[in-house]
Amino acid sequence: MSAPLVLGIETSCDETGVGIVRGRELLANVISSSMEEHARYGGVVPEVAARAHLEAIEPALRQALETAGIGFGDLDALAVTAGPGLAGALMVGVGAAKGLATATGLPLYGVNHLVGHVGADLLRPPGEEPSPPLDEPTIALLVSGGHTSLLLVRDLVTDVELLGETIDDAAGEAFDKVARILGLPYPGGPEIDRAAVGGDPAAIRFPRGLTQQKDLDRHRYDFSFSGLKTAVARWVERARDEGRPVPVADVAAGFREAVAEVLLTKAVAACVDSGVPRLLLGGGVVANARVRALAEERCAAAGIALRVPPLSLCTDNGAMIAAVGAGLVTAGRPPSGLSFGADSTLPVTDVAVR
């Protein structure tokens, strides 16, 4: 059998994504973002995101088919993000996928969003060299505005284990909140990155959440960014109260350093502890220059092979969902049927829903 042609739909947060893959070959990756509509609120507003998904889904589908140069009749299967994510947003994608499945009779797979981020690494944009197969097992660090998770992936379609996750804010959320404290616009990630240029990351030492021995016993691979955000707010408020100018570059650099260090310290520890010398990064925070640089540095020092998919596949997209769908088809896994719903807290162990 030739590689399956799969269309994937992603609507778990603020990006409406439709992707088409043939096995591991990326044919289309259309993303329509409602980010600008959320900017004035300083974060993703679920109802605004869900409304935007309904508006964007049909144009995104049309454009993806056109880009891939195929029709619905050419497809072998459909895949859609079933969770985790924002419930109302997920439901638009699930409803859309079921409309397609019933009109076409194609098998439908309800896919785990986080596993999708791992699946993204299998793909390469058109014109680029195909990536080598995903070496399994691998540790995966997925960081975005919606999640911060550390996974042990033994097999992409059958065996994914959650090692740890954030116990409060996602890392990307912390970037947004600290940007707001510093008077910078949303989304915070690129703003903090820009503001940190020329800053001294060691000038202010902000706390590293869940890295002390007493926390490590219970939360070895978990993350916490809420305390860090509060520490930044406190520091900035004190400076303002005392009438001192806020050294924005130093604050941004110090904050970013604290986030990057916790992320990579824990990810490398997971690699070492599990004897898995491979680390895969995913999620929008991968765009952060310091996170990427520190990942390269730490992995090189520890003899860990680092893989970072292209940015267009790191942020939420439908192609990564299609990639997992194609993996499920190739592995001969049965489709999810038509009765599944959106599961905002779908555990990562459920690669596909039943």
Add this chain to the structure above:
Amino acid sequence: MLLAIDSSAGTSVAVVDRAYGVLAEASVDDNMRHAEVVGELIEAVLRESGAVVSALAAVAVGVGPGPFTGLRVGMAAARTFALAAGIPLLGVVSHDAIALGAYGGEGWGELLVTTDARRRELYWSRYEGLDSLGLPRRAAGPALARPDEIPSAPRRIDATAVSAASLGLLAERVRASGRAAEPIEPLYLRSPDVTLAVPKRVTS
């Protein structure tokens, strides 16, 4: 023959035909499980009616008003079904389908239709009988109001469900009349519930 979908209250799906009437209808009243049931309901009415997708002339969809999360599920499914089947999508105000069902074949007189909008509010529309094409004549609404603000009418229906069969029959009449269908935009009648974030001090 067309496929009709409404998820403005529960989820209702039907296959109807202008000449033969309602060929199949299936509904789930649960107003929390739209995403779970919409696919199976579509599959069920296609099977029961014996309709093949290529024989469908259009998809009719209820555009609300209705609670947003559920309303979007049916609208998303209807949009993509029509896209994949390569057939037009027709919007129908969900209250109009309720009114058609209430009037029956030869309705007349004033009628008020309400549905639950949650948060102690109702969606309402006021009708003045059926027109010469057999389509409910909506004189006011749909609108959103507190129960004590809703106009009175000699006859009032507080509906908890919308029949996709009524919706489909209505769409068939609109289609046959050559009149333009309603725009396929969800009738939320409420802005997204958001407050602008104001940075708060963490130190006192």
